Amino acid sequence: MNIASVRRPIIPPTPPRAPDDMSFFGRIAVIKQNMIATWGQRAYEEEVIQGRFFLHKSFILNQPDAIRHVLLSNYQNYTRTPAGIRMLRPVLGEGLLLAEGHAWTFQRRTLGPAFTPRATANLVPHMTAVLDETIAKLETRTGEPVDLREIMQRMTLEIAGRTMFSFGMDRHGPTLRNFVMEYGERLGRAHFLDMVLPVSWPTPMDRARARFRKRWVEFVAMLIAERRAVGKNDGAPPRDLFDLMDEARDPETGKGFSDEQLVDEVATMILAGHETTATALFWALYLLALDPDTQEEVASETRGEHLDSMADIDRQKFTRAVIDETMRLYPPAFLIARAARDKDVVAGAEVNKGDILMIAPWLLHRHEKLWDQPNAFIPKRFMSKEPPDRFAYLPFGAGPRVCIGAPFAQAESVLALARLIGAFRVELADTAPVIPFGVVTTQPDHSPMFRITRR
Structure with missing residues (x-):
């Protein structure tokens, strides 16, 4: 994809290779x-890199056709790796992200209606209300250093709480953030035994993760009990995601979620819905602070817009391109790892049972054969008449297991960035480069301070 640009684009810092x-x-x-x-x-640079991982072969796939085969054409032959299960199960349980086989089919069919474009549109008022409050608070801090990463985490958590439960997260937000930080800093990092032992063989870290899960499940169950105590008027339409999920029924069997399943689904949606969006918004603000000209283009697009409906969000074409380019450079899920259930052939190579196939959006999105100026921040590449190959750009995965909440996350991200940049000029008050690192999601190595001024 060739990109014509008058200005020299910025190249944000990355870790040494x-x-x-x-x-x-x-x-x-x-x-x-x-x-x-x-x-x-x-x-x-290379399309396929083959190596070994103890008794099995390993493959890094950067070829779109090969990725299509693994994630779409023959996806049932590939499952999550033991390390992937260990990292995610303590916080997500058997929710949609980790479920397999019939359990996954049931959950996907049952949750589908809660994440249609129409359902997302009905949740936009929750988003705009939180954004109004966030902007009002930021107006009292113009000219002083602010930690926008923390503010984005608080904001997206509040949106998650209101869209899920119709109540704010003032009381429970700090506890939830502590759970997220504790897991990411201590338990969400893969250790040697996590990668080499079968899931059925507990590692020392697994015991600590099990203790964490017990406390986490109790906390999510408490949130659900609090929401149920509020109740719902008979005959009233669903007012939030919880109503939609609680009332959801498999269209084939008529079966809904048990209380235990609902805990895992709620945990999955809250964590996936707030942490990844907060991280994407942080990176977008960081890039726009590095690139004032592009920031002004976003502000210009939002000028005069009400930005309180899906129709308004859909008109923000350039802002959407900024979000798309941000998730290219900083994909929320930097690695998709799969283990083969049975023999296969991928990109002409023989794959045996147990072999590990790695599809790394971090690599794929910066691959020198797939992208022009792959390390540069060029949002307009996503406004080209030639969009990237569907299997060369995977911010939300691909195939049957593509992220069910992608439309919600995209709408929230575009709306939030447009409103924030429309209200404030954002600059960095911290000169230290921000280096991305991969632990569960693509995080910054530190939270830089920003300075904001009212437009």
Whole structure:
């Protein structure tokens, strides 16, 4: 995809690339700290890289056709790796993101109606109300250093709480954030035994994760009980995601979710819905602070817009391109790892049962054969008449297991960025480069301070 640009685009900082000849144990040591720092230059140039992972082969796939095969054409032959299950199950349980087989089919069919464009449109008022409050609070802090990463986390958590339960998260927000920080900093990092032992063999970290899960499940169940105590008027339409999920029935069997299943579904939606969106918005604000000209284009597009409906959001074409480009450079899920259930052939290579296939959006989105100026921030590439290959751009995954909440997350991200940049000029008050690192999601290595001024 060729990009014509008058101005020299910015190239945001990234971690140094690993030596291509780094040893296996050297990579294992780096993985615990920053997964995206384990890949060398070859991974950004070659379509398929084959290696070994103990008794099995491993593959890094950067070829769209091969990725299509694994995620779409033959997706039933591939399951999550033991390390992936260990990292996610304590916080997501058996919810949609981790379910397999019939359990996944049931959950996907049952949840589908809650995430249609029409259902998302009905939730926009919750988003706009929280944005109004956030902007009002920020107006009292113009000219002083502010931590926009923390503010985005609080804002998206509040949106998640209101769209899920119709109540604010003032009382429960700090506890929920503490759960997220505790898990990400201590338990969400893969250790050597996490990667080599079967899931049925508990590692020392698994015991700590089990203790975490017990407390986490109790907390989510308490939120659900509090929401149910509010009740719902008989015959009234659903007012939030909880109503939609609680009333959801499989269109084939008429079966709904048990209380235990509902806990895992709510946990999945709250965490996936607030943490990934907060991170995407942080990176978008960081990029726009580095690129004032592009920031002014966003502000110009939003000028005079009410921005309180899906129709308003859909008109923000350039702002949407900024979000798309942000998620290209900083994909929320930086790695999709799958283990083969049975033999297969991928990109001409023989795949055996147990082999590991890695599809890394971090690599794919910066691959030198797929993108022009792959490390540069160029939002207008997403306004081209030639969109990127569907399997070269995977911010929400692809195939049957594509993120069910993608329309909601995209609407929320575009709306929030448009409203924030329409209200404030954003600059960095911190000169230290922000380096992305991969631990569950693509996070910044520190939270820089910003300075905002009213437009």
